[in-house]
Amino acid sequence: MDVHETEAIILNCRDYGESDRIIAFYSETAGMLKGIAKGARRSKKRFVHTFEPCSLVRLTYRARKGLVWIDACSLVEPHLDLRVDVKRWGQAALVSEIMLEMVPEGEPQPELFSLLGQTLDHLEKARDAVNVVLLFLLRFLHIMGYLPSLERCEVCHRPLKSATNWWWRISQGVLVCTEHRQANGDHFLLDLGSLVLIHQSRRFSLTNIWRLHFSQYRTVPLLNALLDWVREHIKKDLRSLRLLEQLGSA
Numbered sequence: 001m002d003v004h005e006t007e008a009i010i011l012n013c014r015d016y017g018e019s020d021r022i023i024a025f026y027s028e029t030a031g032m033l034k035g036i037a038k039g040a041r042r043s044k045k046r047f048v049h050t051f052e053p054c055s056l057v058r059l060t061y062r063a064r065k066g067l068v069w070i071d072a073c074s075l076v077e078p079h080l081d082l083r084v085d086v087k088r089w090g091q092a093a094l095v096s097e098i099m100l101e102m103v104p105e106g107e108p109q110p111e112l113f114s115l116l117g118q119t120l121d122h123l124e125k126a127r128d129a130v131n132v133v134l135l136f137l138l139r140f141l142h143i144m145g146y147l148p149s150l151e152r153c154e155v156c157h158r159p160l161k162s163a164t165n166w167w168w169r170i171s172q173g174v175l176v177c178t179e180h181r182q183a184n185g186d187h188f189l190l191d192l193g194s195l196v197l198i199h200q201s202r203r204f205s206l207t208n209i210w211r212l213h214f215s216q217y218r219t220v221p222l223l224n225a226l227l228d229w230v231r232e233h234i235k236k237d238l239r240s241l242r243l244l245e246q247l248g249s250a
């Protein structure tokens with residue numbers, strides 16, 4: 001079995017049997033990985049506090065069919081500040097859950113690894129954490145190929161600059177002008193300013209997107225509309241979102 005070494009971010013960890021743990025990671029070089037750490041529940045020495053969700057770690061593993069075999073794991077960045085703020089911790093859990101539900105195994109995408117790492121860094125310190133989650137989700141959907149072009153009206157091809165209000169039919173992935181909005185469609189209202197920000201969220205280099213700021217009263221409706229689409233797409237609820245709703249900070 002080949003031995004691999006990579007940086008990775010822990011998405012979740014659960015006990016398995018009497019002494020093992022099963023861990024899901026997003027790794028820099030191999031993408032989504034699920035692995036087993038033999039004896040991790042017993043051996044305090046080999047895997048000291050390294051399997052906490054959201055931790056950035058350096059991982060040594062052997063590839064096998066199914067679960068990889070984790071040989072060693074050392075902590076690089078534990079994101080401790082996230083753990084002391086229950087809302088931000090919930091938002092980080094939401095980001096991790098979306099990755100787990102939507103990213104297939106075995107397709108390395110280094111930009112996704114960077115996006116996840118930078119999202120957790122910014123969730124730790126940004127003033128507006130909801131804006132960080134929204135920027136994560138927009139860039140994530142773009143990288144995954146789910147964000148439509150949103151360049152013009154799907155029906156009349158009128159360009160963006162010709163109107164201030166636009167309607168995004170998120171479930172169909174199309175944008176229409178007010179004239180071509182259907183009476184009973186599931187349209188989400190987007191003003192031109194928000195559309196420009198969405199375009200920038202995918203065109204800017206990753207390190208620059210965090211400067212983008214949706215106005216506060218637009219962030220939550222847009223994020224909720226996108227999360228509705230995610231739930232429809234994965235055909236199930238997001239557990240961490242329910243938790244955030246209970247905390248009153250969805």
Ligand SMILES: [Zn+2]
Pocket residue numbers: 153154155156157158176177178179180
């Ligand atoms: Zn139109």
